[in-house]
Amino acid sequence: DAKTTQPTSMDCAEGRAANLPCNHSTISGNEYVYWYRQIHSQGPQYIIHGLKNNETNEMASLIITEDRKSSTLILPHATLRDTAVYYCIVRVLPGGKLIFGQGTELSVKP
Amino acid sequence: DGGITQSPKYLFRKEGQNVTLSCEQNLNHDAMYWYRQDPGQGLRLIYYSQIVNDFQKGDIAEGYSVSREKKESFPLTVTSAQKNPTAFYLCASSGLGQANTGELFFGEGSRLTVL
DSSP states (O other): OOOOBOOSEEEEETTSOEEEEEEOTTOOTTEEEEEEEEOTTSOOEEEEEESSSOEEOSSOEEEEOTTSSEEEEEETTOOGGGOEEEEEEEEETTTOOOOOOOOEEEEEEO | OOOEEEEOSEEEEOTTOOEEEEEEEOSOOSEEEEEEEOTTOOEEEEEEEEETTEEEEOTTOTTEEEOOSBTTBOOEEEOTTOSOOOEEEEEEEEOOSTTSOOOOEEOOOEEEEEO
């Protein structure tokens, strides 16, 4: 499974878009990009995933570059409740392991 | 409601004792996973299972054991051989069929403290 690199921490003003980058330069053709977030002392929560096309759901948008070496998770209107650690993971489907890195600690400030 | 349940939520153990953490899911998922999380760190994979009566070691399996006798249950035993067992333990499950998104569903975690 490919490794990912994320910034350690980021700040975002409440109501603004939060753009969280992820580098996965060694991703292989059959690996999906997944995003999870973890609020302190809780189990991680699934946000979104994609293979090569951009994806959007009720929580966020996922933008994957054409070469698939990086992606960006976008929270369009961040709220204080979006303060969490965000993990970017690449994984083969079906059945590939999810290997979590250090993640990005996002702080949404009033 | 469908979901994944871990117990106990908090557990204290003396050094040298084995302890078993329970994980049950009623989502009819084939795959189940155990992760360990230390303060300020990401999750590290201990063991995972994709089918009943079969399981594989993850990155940090030493000092741990698991069983998968039933599809819905995947208990983790922290043995006395685990040198630093104090941590937050998370169990997860996912479907494996082609139609599945591969999303992992996590329990609320078990916090183990060795006294």
